[in-house]
Amino acid sequence: MQEKELRILSRGGQGAVTAAHILVEAAVAANLYAQAVPSFGQERQGAPVYTFARISQEPVESHTYVYEPDIVVVFDPFLMELGIDPLQGIKDHATLVINDKKLPEQLRGKFAKTGIVDAWGITHELIGNVPPNAAMLGAIAKTTGLIQIEHITQAIMNVLGERIAKVNAKCAQVAYERTVVSET
Amino acid sequence: MADLVSKGLTTCEGCGMELIARSILDVLGQNTIMLTPPSCSAILTGFGSETGWKVPAFQSNLENIAAYCSGISVALEHQNKTDINVVALAGDGGTVDIGLQALSGAVERGHKFIYVCYDNEAYMNTGIQRSGSTPVGAWTTTTPGGKKEPKKNIVEMLLAQGIPYVATASVGYIDDFKKKVAKAREIDGPAYIHTFSPCPPGWRAKPRDTIKIAKLAVDTNLFPLFEAIDGEVRVTRKVRKVASIKEYLELQGRFRNIRDEEVESLATDAENYYNKLLESEAK
Amino acid sequence: MGKRVAISGNHSIAEGVRLAKVDVVAAYPITPQTPMVEKVADFINQGRLDAKYIAVESEHSALTAVVGASVMGTRVFTASAGAGLALMHEIVGVASGNRLPIVMGIANRSLPSPWSLQADHSDSMAERDLGWIQLYAASCQEALDYTLLAYRIAEEVRLPVMVCIDGFFLTHTTEAVDLPDQADVDQFLPAFERGDIYLDPDDPMTINQLNSEATFTELKYRHNEALNSVVDLFPHVAKEFEERFGRKHSLCTAVGCEGADVVVVTLGSSSGTARKVAGQMRADGQKIGTLQVSCFRPFPKQEVIDHLKHAKAVAVVDRSWALGTDGPLAQEVKSAFYSAGLNVPVYNFVGGLGGRDLSEATVKRVIGKALELKEQEEQALYPIWIDVKEEAK
Amino acid sequence: MKHKAGIYAVTITDTKTGAWRLNRPVVSEKCTACGICAKFCPPQIIKIEDRAIIDYEYCKGCGICDSVCPFKAIAMVEEEA
Numbered sequence A: 001m002q003e004k005e006l007r008i009l010s011r012g013g014q015g016a017v018t019a020a021h022i023l024v025e026a027a028v029a030a031n032l033y034a035q036a037v038p039s040f041g042q043e044r045q046g047a048p049v050y051t052f053a054r055i056s057q058e059p060v061e062s063h064t065y066v067y068e069p070d071i072v073v074v075f076d077p078f079l080m081e082l083g084i085d086p087l088q089g090i091k092d093h094a095t096l097v098i099n100d101k102k103l104p105e106q107l108r109g110k111f112a113k114t115g116i117v118d119a120w121g122i123t124h125e126l127i128g129n130v131p132p133n134a135a136m137l138g139a140i141a142k143t144t145g146l147i148q149i150e151h152i153t154q155a156i157m158n159v160l161g162e163r164i165a166k167v168n169a170k171c172a173q174v175a176y177e178r179t180v181v182s183e184t
Numbered sequence B: 001m002a003d004l005v006s007k008g009l010t011t012c013e014g015c016g017m018e019l020i021a022r023s024i025l026d027v028l029g030q031n032t033i034m035l036t037p038p039s040c041s042a043i044l045t046g047f048g049s050e051t052g053w054k055v056p057a058f059q060s061n062l063e064n065i066a067a068y069c070s071g072i073s074v075a076l077e078h079q080n081k082t083d084i085n086v087v088a089l090a091g092d093g094g095t096v097d098i099g100l101q102a103l104s105g106a107v108e109r110g111h112k113f114i115y116v117c118y119d120n121e122a123y124m125n126t127g128i129q130r131s132g133s134t135p136v137g138a139w140t141t142t143t144p145g146g147k148k149e150p151k152k153n154i155v156e157m158l159l160a161q162g163i164p165y166v167a168t169a170s171v172g173y174i175d176d177f178k179k180k181v182a183k184a185r186e187i188d189g190p191a192y193i194h195t196f197s198p199c200p201p202g203w204r205a206k207p208r209d210t211i212k213i214a215k216l217a218v219d220t221n222l223f224p225l226f227e228a229i230d231g232e233v234r235v236t237r238k239v240r241k242v243a244s245i246k247e248y249l250e251l252q253g254r255f256r257n258i259r260d261e262e263v264e265s266l267a268t269d270a271e272n273y274y275n276k277l278l279e280s281e282a283k
Numbered sequence C: 001m002g003k004r005v006a007i008s009g010n011h012s013i014a015e016g017v018r019l020a021k022v023d024v025v026a027a028y029p030i031t032p033q034t035p036m037v038e039k040v041a042d043f044i045n046q047g048r049l050d051a052k053y054i055a056v057e058s059e060h061s062a063l064t065a066v067v068g069a070s071v072m073g074t075r076v077f078t079a080s081a082g083a084g085l086a087l088m089h090e091i092v093g094v095a096s097g098n099r100l101p102i103v104m105g106i107a108n109r110s111l112p113s114p115w116s117l118q119a120d121h122s123d124s125m126a127e128r129d130l131g132w133i134q135l136y137a138a139s140c141q142e143a144l145d146y147t148l149l150a151y152r153i154a155e156e157v158r159l160p161v162m163v164c165i166d167g168f169f170l171t172h173t174t175e176a177v178d179l180p181d182q183a184d185v186d187q188f189l190p191a192f193e194r195g196d197i198y199l200d201p202d203d204p205m206t207i208n209q210l211n212s213e214a215t216f217t218e219l220k221y222r223h224n225e226a227l228n229s230v231v232d233l234f235p236h237v238a239k240e241f242e243e244r245f246g247r248k249h250s251l252c253t254a255v256g257c258e259g260a261d262v263v264v265v266t267l268g269s270s271s272g273t274a275r276k277v278a279g280q281m282r283a284d285g286q287k288i289g290t291l292q293v294s295c296f297r298p299f300p301k302q303e304v305i306d307h308l309k310h311a312k313a314v315a316v317v318d319r320s321w322a323l324g325t326d327g328p329l330a331q332e333v334k335s336a337f338y339s340a341g342l343n344v345p346v347y348n349f350v351g352g353l354g355g356r357d358l359s360e361a362t363v364k365r366v367i368g369k370a371l372e373l374k375e376q377e378e379q380a381l382y383p384i385w386i387d388v389k390e391e392a393k
Numbered sequence D: 001m002k003h004k005a006g007i008y009a010v011t012i013t014d015t016k017t018g019a020w021r022l023n024r025p026v027v028s029e030k031c032t033a034c035g036i037c038a039k040f041c042p043p044q045i046i047k048i049e050d051r052a053i054i055d056y057e058y059c060k061g062c063g064i065c066d067s068v069c070p071f072k073a074i075a076m077v078e079e080e081a
Helices: A016-029 A077-082 A119-126 A133-144 A149-159 A162-178 B016-028 B065-078 B092-097 B100-109 B154-161 B171-186 B207-219 B245-250 B260-282 C009-019 C034-045 C059-071 C082-097 C140-157 C182-188 C216-228 C230-245 C270-283 C301-308 C328-339 C360-375 D036-040 D064-068
Strands: A004-011 A033-038 A048-056 A071-074 A095-099 A113-117 A180-183 B032-036 B057-059 B085-091 B113-119 B165-170 B190-196 B226-229 B232-235 C003-008 C024-026 C052-054 C076-080 C103-108 C133-136 C161-166 C174-179 C252-255 C262-266 C288-293 C295-297 C314-318 C346-350 D023-027 D046-048 D052-054 D074-078
Touching: A004 A016, A004 A077, A016 A033, A016 A048, A016 A133, A016 A149, A016 C003, A016 C174, A071 A077, A071 A133, A095 A133, A113 A133, A119 A133, A119 A162, A133 A149, A133 A162, A149 A162, B016 B032, B016 B085, B016 B113, B016 B171, B032 B065, B065 B085, B065 B100, B065 B113, B065 C024, B065 C052, B065 C059, B085 B092, B092 B100, B092 B113, B100 B113, B100 B154, B100 B190, B100 C059, B113 B171, B154 B165, B154 B190, B165 B171, B165 B207, B171 B190, B171 B207, B171 B226, B171 D036, B190 B207, B207 B245, B207 D064, B232 B260, B245 B260, C003 C009, C009 C034, C009 C103, C009 C140, C009 C161, C009 C174, C024 C034, C024 C059, C034 C052, C034 C076, C052 C059, C059 C076, C059 C082, C076 C082, C082 C216, C103 C140, C133 C140, C140 C161, C140 C174, C140 C182, C140 C230, C182 C230, C216 C230, C230 C295, C252 C270, C252 C301, C262 C270, C262 C301, C262 C328, C262 C360, C270 C288, C270 C360, C288 C301, C295 C328, C301 C328, C314 C328, C314 C360, C328 C346, C346 C360, D023 D052, D036 D046, D036 D064, D064 D074
Parallel strands: A004 A071, A071 A095, A095 A113, B032 B057, B032 B085, B085 B113, B113 B190, B165 B190, C024 C052, C024 C076, C076 C103, C103 C161, C133 C161, C262 C288, C262 C314, C314 C346
Antiparallel strands: A004 A048, A033 A048, A033 C174, A113 A180, B165 B226, B226 B232, C003 C174, C133 C295, C252 C288, D023 D074, D046 D052
């Protein structure tokens, strides 16, 4: 596997930084190398947040943001109304994972592979009004196939506090099952 | 006399600080680590390969002596060495001005150490510049017309912080000082002794009058002697007959140009503060 | 055998501190160093590290307190960044002048002003000549490994060490890190022994006192000799480290330098980025090398000369604003070249300031510009600000 | 030569400060050996036996002993040049 670069688009409070960290934890469990790079700004609740990740079979050398992602993860489709463009810089044959009920019009046909998941719906159903990050991790596992869902759920158990780990792991599992993946 | 300091020190004639330094080790003995900032007390810490201390000693920076004490005290605690005293000997400048932050922090954290401030009411080592501890009306090279502002009361600041032991002392009542050092050693936490210490060259006073002036400061109520254990104030020397402030001032050339209203304010403040101490003692 | 974990650079240094069995920690939090000292405090609280944590009231007191604890014969740690390190400045010289084996984690952050929370090396570069060993890590793994190397070397030569990691790009970046076993670390790093100076009533001495011109030069000379000796010591310690932990570390790491048209010289987190870019360019048939300088103080002049002498041009990237002259890394490279009589053109590029990403595209621009200058046989007397926006000009 | 690493001092400085003295305290037979002078002497160089004994090797001649003596048993006498 060549190094895969991810760009995660979210808003402050949606747990993308934690999700990226869990993703690295899961990759390590899968005997891969990985990296999660937060970008730093005035991270107010609700403000757009960029988080980056890399997954590879070799130690990751680059320590920069991701400008040409293989995989774009959208935690919140409302970001597009704020002028954030999920298409920016994407590589050919890129993959999209998006939290939505259906693929937004403007993203149709732009990605080689898409995974659609109602992360909010699943999260509300299983936990309540909390960040959709665990569900998004399940969707990333399903859509990209880079990391097995077992590694994701185990990483959630390792990283999150005991009180909330189990239900979040469940959330990731359900999202994994419900993510609709299509390839063009 | 424990003889833990060299006899031949190049302090000035009639130096109050020298008596304080020797008295500390007289009480605490050999198991003591001394710290001095760059100041007159650094004369004891020495020069090149020579030192005045026969106990371990460390030369701190001017503003951080209490932070060095913090690190040393915590390291001793970690090594389970509970019988070693850590003592800072700093002047009023290194204490109430530039050293205040480190002192306040170390006191708040509750490290076990003894902080002795020798208060000679100005920056003497650099040649008599005003400090926060210089009293109203005193001449210094940076207050050529006399200081306008009253002396900063560091002891009340530390009391407000809840320090377990705080005391004032004077070289004029050296036995009282030694008793307070002995008490400070028994405190399981920070102990602070603010010690009145005449500086003959800086005060334009005769070296022979060091003890006389230091007694008068107490007897005029300008520098009342008290201690507070866990905030409980006790005046350790009750002044039955208040001595003449005029006599006190006349022994010191630094007050030569003090104005009458300044003498008045010194006297009023002294009386009020002494009475306040007696009141808090009564509570 | 150790295990692989997913941890940040801050966390990696904290793990190094735990494995080194540090006795006393004093620190004041500052972005982006905060999680580093929080993690150490957490280790102590959990009982995983038997140490005392002094939550001091300032950075100045943080370094002061560990100087105090170090002369008492304990292994110590502190950490800072940016303005906090600047506040420590006075004590930085005290720590090294007294030859104390203090290790300090630096989460590199730009000095004010303007205020910035983010990475560049202006903070640690401002301390570079005060006689500390300075190591700059390029990854979270190096952050951990350098911390262990730091204690070992510090205690052999009796000098303090700064382990520098770029703010956010390393401090807050999570990576796969191989965590050694305690038993192996114990073999590599023996129990702390006090040095020649200490405060002990059974053997009293006075420390850090005033000196005159009669002795000052000699004390500084010996300090300098000790610092320079690290150039010889480091490879031996690194070899032992490699035998025990299987990871290789050097004063500086060269890839593809021999006969390269351009070698990119870097410090810190951009080193891996440069290696990746150069690797891709080599795969496309271009002769581009990289040199990561890990040990900036002492500066390994001979090693740098040996790696770069057969290059056709050298592009030094300084993530630091040394205003008015070359960046500090370029100054070193040029100085080494001149001493060795090398006539290889050295171009200095300043970039990645105040948290600006030193991206792969920026590295490509550096290489492109260096090739262009070499081609045209042009000189560049002052640094080229490679990522400055046009609007500023 | 192997040098110690660090800045340290172990030699006890011992300046013969008696040479500074302009006025010499002289103890008379009025001395009762009460010890008050010894208590306040900054360099602590007065020994009390049957009377106060001053170590002139170190005495700077500050006159504190004279000033605190309740029995006027000490006289300050100008040193001869």
